[in-house]
Amino acid sequence: MTSRSIAPAQGKLGVLTPGLGAVASTFIAGVLSARQTGVPPLGSVSQMAHIRLGTRNEGRNPLIKDFAPLASLDDLVFGGWDPISANALEAARTCGVLDERDLSPIASELEGVVAMDAVFDQTWVSRLDGVRVKSQTNKWDQAEALIADIEQFRTDNDCDRLVMIWCGSTEAFQTASDVHASVASFEQGLRDNDPNIAPSQIYAYAALQCDVPFANGAPNLTTDLPCMIELATTRNIPLAGKDFKTGQTLMKTMLAPGLKARMLGLRGWYSTNILGNRDGEVLDAPENFKTKEESKLGVLHKILEPDVYPDLYGNVDHVVRINYYPPRGDNKEGWDAIDIFGWMGYPMQIKIDFLCRDSILAAPIVLDLALFMDLAARAGESGVQEWLSFYLKAPQSAGDQPAEQDLFIQQTKLKNTLREWMGELPVTHSEAG
Ligand SMILES: NC(=O)c1ccc[n+]([C@@H]2O[C@H](COP(=O)([O-])OP(=O)(O)OC[C@H]3O[C@@H](n4cnc5c(N)ncnc54)[C@H](O)[C@@H]3O)[C@@H](O)[C@H]2O)c1
Numbered sequence: 001m002t003s004r005s006i007a008p009a010q011g012k013l014g015v016l017t018p019g020l021g022a023v024a025s026t027f028i029a030g031v032l033s034a035r036q037t038g039v040p041p042l043g044s045v046s047q048m049a050h051i052r053l054g055t056r057n058e059g060r061n062p063l064i065k066d067f068a069p070l071a072s073l074d075d076l077v078f079g080g081w082d083p084i085s086a087n088a089l090e091a092a093r094t095c096g097v098l099d100e101r102d103l104s105p106i107a108s109e110l111e112g113v114v115a116m117d118a119v120f121d122q123t124w125v126s127r128l129d130g131v132r133v134k135s136q137t138n139k140w141d142q143a144e145a146l147i148a149d150i151e152q153f154r155t156d157n158d159c160d161r162l163v164m165i166w167c168g169s170t171e172a173f174q175t176a177s178d179v180h181a182s183v184a185s186f187e188q189g190l191r192d193n194d195p196n197i198a199p200s201q202i203y204a205y206a207a208l209q210c211d212v213p214f215a216n217g218a219p220n221l222t223t224d225l226p227c228m229i230e231l232a233t234t235r236n237i238p239l240a241g242k243d244f245k246t247g248q249t250l251m252k253t254m255l256a257p258g259l260k261a262r263m264l265g266l267r268g269w270y271s272t273n274i275l276g277n278r279d280g281e282v283l284d285a286p287e288n289f290k291t292k293e294e295s296k297l298g299v300l301h302k303i304l305e306p307d308v309y310p311d312l313y314g315n316v317d318h319v320v321r322i323n324y325y326p327p328r329g330d331n332k333e334g335w336d337a338i339d340i341f342g343w344m345g346y347p348m349q350i351k352i353d354f355l356c357r358d359s360i361l362a363a364p365i366v367l368d369l370a371l372f373m374d375l376a377a378r379a380g381e382s383g384v385q386e387w388l389s390f391y392l393k394a395p396q397s398a399g400d401q402p403a404e405q406d407l408f409i410q411q412t413k414l415k416n417t418l419r420e421w422m423g424e425l426p427v428t429h430s431e432a433g
Pocket of ligand 1: 018019020021022023024081082083084085095118119120121125128166167168169170171199200217218219243244245246247277278279282357358359361362
């Protein structure tokens with residue numbers, strides 16, 4: 001197989017995050033710390049996972065980062081926007097994910113990541129009061145201001161390339177409207193201050209106009225919108241969404257494929273969470289929770305295929321709840337009560353109590369998405385990057401078929417995409433392979 005022509009990862013890669021809260025500050029701190037201490041960035045597939053090449057007996061199994069031409073951690077520079085946090089150090093201290101002993105060695109570098117004033121509108125995040133907000137009130141002017149920020153950041157930091165990963169709050173629920181139908185209607189909507197245009201969409205538009213790949217870590221509609229897909233495709237820019245796959249949904253997409261693999265039936269899956277960080281506070285508003293709920297509910301249907309297996313999965317009650325509970329901070333607790341059935345219909349139960357740390361699970365995803373989106377851009381990819389569905393709770397499809405939700409199929413897809421780009425055969429797990 002011949003490999004793709006991929007431009008080398010030369011020079012600095014700027015990683016821009018709208019939202020400098022728990023996830024973004026934990027991501028930046030982890031990269032700075034890995035750089036300073038040499039301790040590997042745990043949980044990052046791009047940095048720590050190996051990829052088998054050729055048949056099993058060939059013994060070729062390099063690290064992904066040594067196989068694909070990814071940007072080096074040493075070449076990353078960070079920037080972001082936030083209506084509340086002043087800089088990444090303040091954000092990290094406020095959210096309380098990392099201990100002071102981990103923050104102090106990198107404190108000055110974190111403090112140097114100063115938040116730019118945000119395009120923010122409380123209509124979309126009713127629980128937050130933005131103070132560091134751009135003065136422009138017209139949405140077209142706001143987009144232009146973001147474009148100016150991006151170009152200024154590029155110049156100031158001498159960046160060769162940029163990527164943008166949305167790490168901002170979950171916005172209020174919405175469905176696509178006429179203004180989102182095409183780039184032309186969206187641009188008109190920006191000029192007209194159309195109320196259906198949310199801030200996250202203005203960031204995505206600005207990024208794509210600056211030829212910056214954009215990935216969406218929240219369940220907001222942003223990257224699903226036809227106008228964004230059109231813009232990314234016509235400008236040849238990679239796009240990926242949506243919603244980082246961490247915590248409870250990560251567990252769900254590991255366990256559900258296993259139940260299905262053994263033809264065990266499912267009667268119900270009740271998921272509830274308590275969390276006390278700013279994300280939890282935002283999601284406490286019903287209109288914001290609905291956005292998250294839609295993203296979380298979709299996964300089981302695609303994995304279990306009730307149309308194909310009506311006897312096993314035709315009657316599943318799937319419920320997801322999130323409760324804001326301040327004492328728990330970023331250390332979320334997610335309970336799953338799962339009602340399954342087996343031979344002759346006999347019922348059984350599985351209980352999961354995942355005492356996880358949301359941002360600890362999300363930070364390596366931000367790193368991998370940044371590095372892989374940059375790789376995709378250098379490989380000439382444009383539009384929806386379905387091979388990155390591995391990282392996302394409600395992945396977008398690049399074609400007519402719904403995207404895969406099964407974590408293990410997603411992992412195969414990711415690795416086979418890298419193999420193909422690098423001129424290696426896909427691993428099929430057949431007799432010879
Ligand atoms: N942590 C996880 O495991 C996880 C998983 C999936 C998705 N997410 C999503 O990632 C996002 C970030 O999560 P977090 O825990 O860091 O939340 P957070 O509340 O700590 O940080 C979000 C930040 O975004 C800022 N913000 C809000 N509107 C903005 C705007 N218009 N422009 C710029 N900044 C804006 C807020 O001020 C806040 O500081 C959330 O949408 C969350 O739902 C997180």
